[in-house]
Amino acid sequence: MKTTEGSGVEPDGEAEIPPELEQRASQMLTLGKGRFESFSDGVFAVAITLLIVEIHLPSSVSPTSTYAEQTRALLEIWPEYLVYVVSFVTIGIMWFNHHALIDGARRITHHVVVANLALLGLIAFLPFATEVLARLGLTRPAVVYYGLTMTAISFGYLAVQRAVMAAHPGSARKLSAWNVAGLAFYPLATVAGFFVPLLGVGLIAALALFYALPQNVRKAQFKPRAE
Secondary structure (H helix, E strand, C coil), X not given: CXXXXXXXXXXXXXXXXXXXXXXXXXXXXXXXXXXXXXXXXXXXXHHHHHHHHCCCCCCCCCCCCCHHHHHHHHHHCHXXXXXXXXXXXXXXXXXXXXXXXXXXXXXXXXXXXXXXXXXXXXXXXXXXXXXXXXXXXXXXXXXXXXXXXXXXXXXXXXXXXXHXXXXXXXXXXXXXXXXXXXXXXXXXXHHHHHHCHHHHHHHHHHHHHHHXXXXXXXXXXXXXXXX
C-alpha cells in the first residue's frame, strides 16, 4: 500500500476509482476556486482586523491622569493583550492551513462551500469571544466561552477538510494525530479553563504554536489522486 503525505492524514489505499464515483464527481455543482479563495481570505482578513478593536483602556484613565495612573492602566489590561495575541495567531494559522488545504483542491463543490461558510462564520465570531474574555478578564465563564468557540472552530475546519476530500474520489483518508490534536485539546483546554482560567488560555496558545510549526503546516496540504 502506497502512502501520500497530505492533509495530515493517511490514505486508505491506491485502488482504482470506480466509474460511478468518477461520474458523480463530474456531476457535482462546483464554484470557481479563485472566487472561493478570495471570499475566504476576505473573511479571515476582516476577523483578524476586528481583534484590535476589542482592546480598550479602562474608563478611569484620561489624558489628565498622572504618569503612574496611565502606566498602571496600561498594565492592568494585560489579559486583553494576551487574548489578542492568542486569537491573532489562531486566525493567522487557521488561514495558513486553510490555504494549504484548498491550494491542492481541483474542484470546489456545494458541500465544500457550505462547510466553508460554517467555518468562516465561526472565524468571524471569534472577535466577539475575544471581547468577552478581554472585558471580563480571566474568569471561568469567559475562558470556557472562549474555549468552546475554539472547539467549534476546530470541528468546522474538520468539516471543510472532509468535504474537500469527498469532492475528490479516491482521496478518502483516516484521521491522524494532526487532526485529533485540535479536536481533543481544545475541549481539554476548555475544561482546564473552568478550574484554572490562565491554564486554559495557555493550552489554547500552545495549540496555536503547535499548528504553526513548519512540519504541521505541511501536513495540512491536500494532494488528491491524479485524475
